[in-house]
Amino acid sequence: MNFASDTAAPAHPKVIEHLIAANAGPAVSYGADGWTLQAESLLSDMFEAPLRANLVSSGTACNALALSLICPPTAGIICHPQAHINCDERGAVEFYSHGAKLLTTRGEHGRIDTRSLQVLLQSVDESFVHAIPPKAISLSNLSESGTCYSPKQVAELTGLAKSSGLTTHMDGARLANALAFLAVRPGDITWGSGIDVLSFGLTKTGAMAAEAVILFGEAIDKFDELQARRKRAGHLPPKQRFIAAQIIAMLENNLWLETASHANQMAKLLEEGLRNSKVNILHPVEGNEVFAQLSPNQTSQLRDGGVVFYSWPDGSARFVTSWNTMKTEIGKALVLL
Numbered sequence: 001m002n003f004a005s006d007t008a009a010p011a012h013p014k015v016i017e018h019l020i021a022a023n024a025g026p027a028v029s030y031g032a033d034g035w036t037l038q039a040e041s042l043l044s045d046m047f048e049a050p051l052r053a054n055l056v057s058s059g060t061a062c063n064a065l066a067l068s069l070i071c072p073p074t075a076g077i078i079c080h081p082q083a084h085i086n087c088d089e090r091g092a093v094e095f096y097s098h099g100a101k102l103l104t105t106r107g108e109h110g111r112i113d114t115r116s117l118q119v120l121l122q123s124v125d126e127s128f129v130h131a132i133p134p135k136a137i138s139l140s141n142l143s144e145s146g147t148c149y150s151p152k153q154v155a156e157l158t159g160l161a162k163s164s165g166l167t168t169h170m171d172g173a174r175l176a177n178a179l180a181f182l183a184v185r186p187g188d189i190t191w192g193s194g195i196d197v198l199s200f201g202l203t204k205t206g207a208m209a210a211e212a213v214i215l216f217g218e219a220i221d222k223f224d225e226l227q228a229r230r231k232r233a234g235h236l237p238p239k240q241r242f243i244a245a246q247i248i249a250m251l252e253n254n255l256w257l258e259t260a261s262h263a264n265q266m267a268k269l270l271e272e273g274l275r276n277s278k279v280n281i282l283h284p285v286e287g288n289e290v291f292a293q294l295s296p297n298q299t300s301q302l303r304d305g306g307v308v309f310y311s312w313p314d315g316s317a318r319f320v321t322s323w324n325t326m327k328t329e330i331g332k333a334l335v336l337l
């Protein structure tokens with residue numbers, strides 16, 4: 001009954017199978033191998049667009065490299081106050097960008113609100129040397145509250161941002177869960193809605209450690225610079241074929257969709273059970289995360305019974321399901337209430 005995080009889940013057996021197959025002998029190093037080529041080509045098929053991808057092993061590296069590429073040190077990156085880049089990456093974005101500032105703007109349930117973005121952008125005065133002009137925006141999909149932006153919402157926000165000259169980024173550490181919920185094509189929620197650079201995560205969806213910085217459209221021109229930054233940051237793995245093999249495993253036969261859909265279904269089941277026990281759920285469950293308002297008694301009943309979950313900074317309890325969550329675990333957890 002471990003609902004601490006989808007990062008606590010094991011890697012999917014198909015990922016291990018692909019890793020073993022990739023371990024068959026020598027291969028070209030530093031990303032010039034056949035697995036990397038195949039992974040990039042599968043990503044391009046999945047997003048139905050030309051793209052360039054840089055494979056890395058953590059979501060933090062992905063976000064920090066991606067954002068350093070699109071925001072100069074003297075400018076700012078707009079994000080939600082609860083965004084992972086703002087709360088949970090130990091200043092990695094600021095560090096990799098050599099000092100770009102994160103500028104937060106509000107919105108309910110972890111999503112930036114169009115009106116707040118409008119107000120922020122209207123207040124920018126580029127000629128005022130003392131203030132920080134935003135040059136990029138980052139949207140998290142899923143958000144930190146487990147909610148999704150729809151393609152329409154993304155397009156509205158990126159449209160506004162672009163009309164003010166900003167470049168756009170999506171933190172898609174859990175994009176697979178958002179896609180499974182929205183039932184839209186991967187291209188619709190990314191480049192099709194105005195996203196230039198995507199951090200695409202597959203670790204939370206079933207890989208061992210596989211993430212990709214993906215450049216779409218004109219951002220593709222920045223690929224050489226991204227490569228250079230990745231090397232300097234120590235994120236060019238000599239045996240990159242093993243990250244690529246995981247991506248191939250997750251993309252082949254749409255395994256990512258199967259695993260993310262399962263995780264989402266488990267979250268819905270948990271939500272339903274908690275609601276039946278009169279527990280207040282704080283955010284719409286649109287992925288694999290459930291935020292619940294538990295009494296101290298309920299918290300102890302669950303913890304004493306062996307249920308693992310995080311206490312969230314807002315006082316709620318965060319439950320995360322994964323490809324490996326079983327219905328029986330949810331049933332066992334719920335009877336403790």
Ligand SMILES: Cc1ncc(COP(=O)(O)O)c(C=O)c1O
Pocket residue numbers: 057058059060061063084085140142143144171173174203
């Ligand atoms: C939305 C989001 N982005 C980025 C990350 C960073 O991933 P990592 O822990 O692999 O650095 C996380 C991790 O939980 C996350 O939830």
